[in-house]
Amino acid sequence: MGDEPTNGELARRLDAGFDDLKEDMRTLAGRLDTKVDASLLALQQQAQDDRHQALMMRVGAIEEERAREAERRQQEQREAENRRAGDKRLILTALVVPLLLLLLQVYLASRGSSG
Structure with missing residues (x-):
């Protein structure tokens, strides 16, 4: 079990992934507005x-x-x-x-x- 991440670390990784996804969505929305x-x-x-x-x-x-x-x-x-x-x-x-x-x-x- 030493190699497995803790629940807190998983939550931080999920939050970082969601933040990246939100940033990507904002970028795409900006590009779609100019299309x-x-x-x-x-x-x-x-x-x-x-x-x-x-x-x-x-x-x-x-x-x-x-x-x-x-x-x-x-x-x-x-x-x-x-x-x-x-x-x-x-x-x-x-x-x-x-x-x-x-x-x-x-x-x-x-x-x-x-x-």
Whole structure:
């Protein structure tokens, strides 16, 4: 009987076990209070997915607008290049051709008066 605990020691061990059990129950209760309900979590995730989808749509619209703006700029550049080419042709016909005609007339006049 020397190895067996006394009644008082058994009572102390049981009280310590109950105290540990109570502390564990308090910890679990605290964790359960902070736990999110599954339906609430699903609603939050759905709301987050909706926000994400809306943002993706806005980003897509912005990208499309930028692409249209880039296309407009390219079109304007092509038009400007065409105008420049037209201006070059105009300069050629308005300035150079009359000058060449004048030189031709002077040349023909000088040949005609000497011959």
